[in-house]
Amino acid sequence: MEKATITFIGAGNMARSLIGGLLSSGIRGKNIRAFDPDPEALKSALSLGPISIYDDSQSAADGADVIVLAVKPQVVREACESIRTCAINQDTVVVTIAAGITTAFIKEQLQENCKIIRCMPNTPALVGWGASGLFTNSKMDDEEKNIVDSIFAAVGATFWMDTEEDIDIVTALSGSGPAYFFFFMECLVDTACQLGLSKETAMALTKQTAAGAGHMVLEENIDIGDLRSAVTSPGGTTEKAIEVLLESGFRESITLALKAAHSRALQLSNNSHSAQ
Numbered sequence: 001m002e003k004a005t006i007t008f009i010g011a012g013n014m015a016r017s018l019i020g021g022l023l024s025s026g027i028r029g030k031n032i033r034a035f036d037p038d039p040e041a042l043k044s045a046l047s048l049g050p051i052s053i054y055d056d057s058q059s060a061a062d063g064a065d066v067i068v069l070a071v072k073p074q075v076v077r078e079a080c081e082s083i084r085t086c087a088i089n090q091d092t093v094v095v096t097i098a099a100g101i102t103t104a105f106i107k108e109q110l111q112e113n114c115k116i117i118r119c120m121p122n123t124p125a126l127v128g129w130g131a132s133g134l135f136t137n138s139k140m141d142d143e144e145k146n147i148v149d150s151i152f153a154a155v156g157a158t159f160w161m162d163t164e165e166d167i168d169i170v171t172a173l174s175g176s177g178p179a180y181f182f183f184f185m186e187c188l189v190d191t192a193c194q195l196g197l198s199k200e201t202a203m204a205l206t207k208q209t210a211a212g213a214g215h216m217v218l219e220e221n222i223d224i225g226d227l228r229s230a231v232t233s234p235g236g237t238t239e240k241a242i243e244v245l246l247e248s249g250f251r252e253s254i255t256l257a258l259k260a261a262h263s264r265a266l267q268l269s270n271n272s273h274s275a276q
């Protein structure tokens, strides 16, 4: 890992959080390269540490061990075209983080026998609390997989999937997931304000409660349902609230929402297939 050269094609928010994570985990800046057509994005990437920045993607990608395609889905084709003729060989590992872009699409675009990993990170990676799902169907050794794992482990937790279809579920669950929690928190704040708390206090209490619940789930080796039961005393306030949530179809709404996000993820992946 220490010696591998990692190139980021695209130096936007996600690439910068990964670069920051790599630098904090002790990877030397000279092993990290970045290209972005936006000089401001490159400047921000450079402010993270002494990495190498490039004003053309071919030079950035030339000879890299790992190339991370950190661009929006609609420019993945263009990004692949720009590095196709550089020294990508069968040992190069290409990682795509673009939503809905399949490994087959990347293979087709690069027209090379390189190794491809598809990853779905999420926004908490920006603060070191990401959850990333990863998948590969390319033959690669443990060391190569470990290098890519370390890139995403530097900004959170990593989970390897058995099939590429699983990545569409990851997209609906943890990719979109932060927004579900934010939405739930928005609803709590709004209602607490209606009941009479100031917005500032409602917000502070909601944030701390969400963070506290998250920490309990991660730190205590207890089933989530059991944690909920533990704070739901018979005849108490929590029981009343949960009763209303269940009666008003909360569980069904969550199921419908997650299934809708999954269908959309499938649709995007299929579009990337048919774009070949």
Ligand SMILES: NC(=O)c1ccc[n+]([C@@H]2O[C@H](COP(=O)([O-])OP(=O)(O)OC[C@H]3O[C@@H](n4cnc5c(N)ncnc54)[C@H](OP(=O)(O)O)[C@@H]3O)[C@@H](O)[C@H]2O)c1
Pocket (backbone or CB within 6 Å): 009, 010, 011, 012, 013, 014, 015, 035, 036, 037, 038, 041, 057, 070, 071, 072, 073, 075, 078, 079, 082, 097, 098, 099, 120, 121, 122, 123, 124, 175
């Ligand atoms: N942010 C997240 O939490 C998150 C979560 C999961 C997955 N992702 C995926 O990660 C990818 C990057 O997301 P992001 O939030 O980092 O996006 P972003 O901030 O918009 O960064 C993308 C960067 O790529 C640059 N770019 C455009 N065309 C390029 C090209 N041909 N070659 C190289 N760079 C190019 C863009 O420059 P311009 O601005 O000048 O176009 C921009 O600086 C997306 O595919 C997204 O779906 C992001």
